[in-house]
Amino acid sequence: MSNPTCARCGTPAPSEDLPLTWVTSVEKGRKLVYCDRCARENVRSIESKLDSAWW
Numbered sequence: 001m002s003n004p005t006c007a008r009c010g011t012p013a014p015s016e017d018l019p020l021t022w023v024t025s026v027e028k029g030r031k032l033v034y035c036d037r038c039a040r041e042n043v044r045s046i047e048s049k050l051d052s053a054w055w
């Protein structure tokens with residue numbers, strides 16, 4: 001029993017199978033997952049560094 005948890009907000013996935021809206025990302029050999037909400041904000045922050053002050 002090890003449901004993935006969001007690497008940013010810690011929200012646990014509803015099941016071991018990630019929902020399609022969740023995003024996986026490999027960083028430095030570690031597999032990280034982001035929930036749908038964080039994935040969206042993460043992408044935005046990557047695409048637009050100007051938003052970093054908002055965090």
Ligand SMILES: [Zn+2]
Pocket residue numbers: 006007008009010011034035036037038039
């Ligand atoms: Zn999250």
